[in-house]
Amino acid sequence: MVVTPAGAGSVYADKTASGGAALGLWTTAQATTNISLSAPATALSIRAKGQLCKGAPTMTVAIDGKATSPTAVSTTSWADYSMTVALQAGTHTLSVAFTNPYRKGNCSRALGLDRVTVQTGGTSGAGAVLDDFVGAAGTQPSSQYWDYDTGQWNSNGQLQNYTNSTQNIRLDGNGNLIIQALKTSTGYTSGRLVTRGKVNMVYGTMSARIKMPSGKGISPAFWLLGSNVDTVGWPQCGEIDLMELPKLATYYYTTLHGPWVQRPAGASADYMIGTQGPIADLSTDFHTYWVRRSAGQVVIGIDNTTLGTYTKAMLTSNQQWVFDDQPMYAILNISVGDNSSGQPDATTPWPATMLVDWFRFDPA
Structure with missing residues (x-):
C-alpha cells in the first residue's frame, strides 16, 4: 500500500x-x-x-x-x-x-x-444478478433488469405521479442510480423502478447499497412484491418491506404483509408482522439493505445487523404464509405525502434523492 x-x-x-x-x-x-x-x-x-x-x-x-x-x-x-x-x-x-x-x-x-x-465468484452462478449502475450520466438504468411503474399510484393518500423520465430516474455517471422526487408547479413527480418480469427472487439473498433521502412527507422504500400480484391480487401475493422510512430517515420499518385465512371483522385486508424503531440517520451515508429468504423463513437486515427474523411458525392459524416458493420482484421508489409520512411542508428538501450504488440477487 x-x-x-x-x-x-x-x-x-x-x-x-x-x-x-x-x-x-x-x-x-x-x-x-x-x-x-x-x-x-x-x-x-x-x-x-x-x-x-x-x-x-x-x-x-x-x-x-x-x-x-x-x-x-x-x-x-x-x-x-x-x-x-x-x-x-x-x-x-x-x-x-x-x-x-x-x-x-x-x-x-x-x-x-x-x-x-x-x-x-458469488455473482456468476445461474440466475445471479449484479447491477452496479455503470453508464453515462443522464442515461436510464439497464432494461435488462429494470422497468418502470408510472402514473398516480395514489394509494394511502400519496401525492406523487411516477414517471419514466430521466428527471426522476437516471444514472449519475459515477456508478450510482438516482431516484428523485420533485416538486413541480403542478404537483409532485417521482420514480418507481421494478424488476417485474426481469429479476424474480425465490430463495437466496437480495440486497442493495443505498443512501436514503429524508424529509417531511418523503417516504423512500426498498421492497418486494409477489410476482403473481396481477392474478391473485394483494395481499394474497405477499409483500416484504426490507426498509421503509415514512417518518424521516431516523425511524425504520421492516414488514411482511400477507392474507388472512378468514378476515376478522374490522381488520385490514392484510396481516402484518415486522419490526420498527429509531435508527441512526440513514440519509447521511450508504448502507447495505438485504433480505434472505429460505423455506419457512424471511430474514431482513442492514449492513451486518439483523433487524428481523420472521418464520411461518410465528403466524396464527388464521394467517397464511405465502412466502415459500413464491417468486417476488424488487421495487425501489420514493412516495410523497402518504398517510404515514404526512404532507410535505416548508422544511422538506427538494429534490428528495435516493442514491443506489448497486443492486444484486444471489440465489440459494
Missing part, C-alpha cells in the same frame, strides 16, 4: 501478522492499493487491529472513490472486518483512511493493517 502523506505510516515487524510484517498508520493518513479481479467480487475483508488510547482508531474504506461508513477498530489483536461489495472483474482502487490519531506522552492511538482478502 502507498501511504499519503509520506511518513504518516510505515511497515513494521509483527510476528502475529500473516506475513510477519504489517502497515502502521500513526497520524492522519490514507493507504492506497490496486486490486485486480479476474471475476466479480462479492465480499471484501480487511485484517486490522488498533492501538487504543482514549478510544479506538477509526478506518474508512473506499473502493474506486466510494467510501463506506467509518469502522471503529476496537481490538488490539488482529481481526477481520468484512463488508459486502459488488465489483466487476478488472482493476479497482482500494483505500483505507485513518482520521482520528491521538498521541500524548506514552498514550497513542494508531491503526495497524495486515492484509486484504477479496471473495470472488
